[in-house]
Amino acid sequence: MPSATLPRFDLKGWGREDIAHPYPVYRRYLEAAPVHRGASEAGRPDTYYVFSYDEVVRVLSDRGFGRDARVASGDPGAASVPIPAEYRALRTIVENWLVFLDPPRHTELRSLLGKEFSPSMVAGLRPRIAQIAHGLLERLGRHGEADLVEGFAAPFPILVICELLGVPPEHQAWLRAEAVALQEASSTRSRNGTGGYARAEAAAREFDRYFREEVRRRRGDDRADLLTLLVRARDGGAPLSVDGIVGTCVHLLTAGHETTTNLLAKAVLTLRAHPRVLDGLRGAPESLPGAVEELLRYDPPVQAVTRWAYRDSRLGGQDVPRGSRVIALLGSANRDPGRFPRPDELDIHRPADRNLGFGLGIHYCLGATLARAEAEIGLKALLDGLPALGSGGQQVEYADDMVFHGPKRLVLSMPGRP
Template structure:
């Protein structure tokens, strides 16, 4: 195990082990800017044990790529790791201080966790599931969705006042992808508030290690309601087929392969809820934050719409919405010269890899002229995100719509007051107050 000496970054002492431990405890300043810590980890402790997570933290690009290329040695069955809803459910089920209703909801989660899907599954099941789901994410289907994305973005702008202050997270970056995924799942408009609560419940459990008794009770109440509602919807779709994502998944067939079961479908819907909703919200809000801090960048995108595409890629690299995921060693192995015993977890720090100075020139700078396609924001290899291109198109349309229909954009609070979501796994803004004025004649 590598131990880092005391060093400095920006004049402040940086001890990778101590600082990363504080990050997992959601220290405000480190959640806001963890990147100097990541840089020191790459230099001095690229494979670093963390007691709080019970895992080795892998921070260099090439080491992470090595793991991603070898799914046989590094299992994805616990991709969400010890700081997620399933491990929390194990604790709750065994804790008699919780009500019978809460413990029953936790037990239901554990039963469903016996059916890992996509990011949490290994071959051959992963290959089967991915092939069955792929029909829902073809380029043609995504292209057909684009007018719907645009209509939602325009509607959200229409609902804003002609000028004033808005929380662009609450009023735009969050409802856009949430409305998209709700529509794909056939959720009626009058259930959007409830759908938002369900989304918050699943994401609250990701990377959170200090939830209160009340938080956990509410979390499992919401997750159980989600499973009950969509369990009934799956059954209803069998009797009354619909042309939506659930219908597509129910109809998915491959020669010689078993169709998706109800438990797999429910777990996939949870995955789509988090991966297709929360992470895209975080990407959009991060992009807007960059524009508010850099008027020249904003002017460049207004002048040349084609620059939005590299802007999306650079924000994915610099502000990776998923900062990292776990793998578990299936045999004794080693990474970067450090022995990893069988059964040991490793945490792949994608956000660090995406700023690795050995891979990227000027790794902390946004570069629209030479955007890198090597970033790991969507993973790599067989587990690369199926919804990556949907997220890219939603982000493109979101930014294009904002800069075409709003002007005089600026932060409505001092920059240090901008708050991030308290998580070391999901990176995104909690709020982003923004001043604006609608333009008279949008392009």
């Protein structure tokens, strides 16, 4: 239960300062109790928010918590994903996202995708990822001021994912716009009014049309891109529908680009606030892998993930009935002083310890190895190519989203840029 001084926790309705820096809010709840029950809503299951590292690990790794609301409720007619029924295209796409699947479908699809995101495959992509980063950097800040999100952090992962999927890079601006529109359905984007679902539905229809045509074009093709491999696997008898292929492509575009965009943009903000660390990384680029890991812990790009209670449980001193929604706060867990000494300090030489920036368990981020490589390569390109990255003014505007968390604008004034 909440203490007398703490209101019921919610991920909606946050002020802009708290969105930009949520960790003091998390700490107040964590110090009061590791788990808090949110405000009850008529006709909806109770929601429990999990703040401590140990309890978040349990939620993410215990098969008693899963992704399908139908299993949790025992009602096969219930919605499997939190999308209203009238938004049919959006619901169909999201239902086929890997992150919303339980075994055996999750196991089958992850097995198909896994080798394309393996460390060896990502290592082979690193030269091309570096080329993409340097190409974007050449066009950034021609007038001494640049929006790092629009000009670098957002298009960078989209272009990489286009490369993986075999989608022409000239489509990246359109793909980015549609992916952002799809995210308007996020339940924590509370300032968008009722139009968010409509915009996301329109984007879902566009994605469905686009990728169905791409699937048609690739039948019998010998290309080696990921989309063609999925089509070939389906035609060879793999348990994968066209809806599943479309949903997977959209999932890779939205979750993949949003995560890396936020990781890069927030890494730059953090390093600007820690100029000695920034200067040290310029002189010791071999420290970048450790720095990325600490930046991921310090301010993760995904702050919260949802599970459903598949059975009655006891969690952090709370009775959690079957059917409850359970939200694991990765951002809070990564700042839990019970796991990480001096958690509010940035220490790129911190001893390796498992942070939860990319989750845990069977839903551990499929693209984590790729995202780490993009962050390392992207940060090195920025540090090498922008000598004034740590100086000058900045204008920051965060997206109103406490799940995919990061700036939607990061305008930097960089002295000395031509």
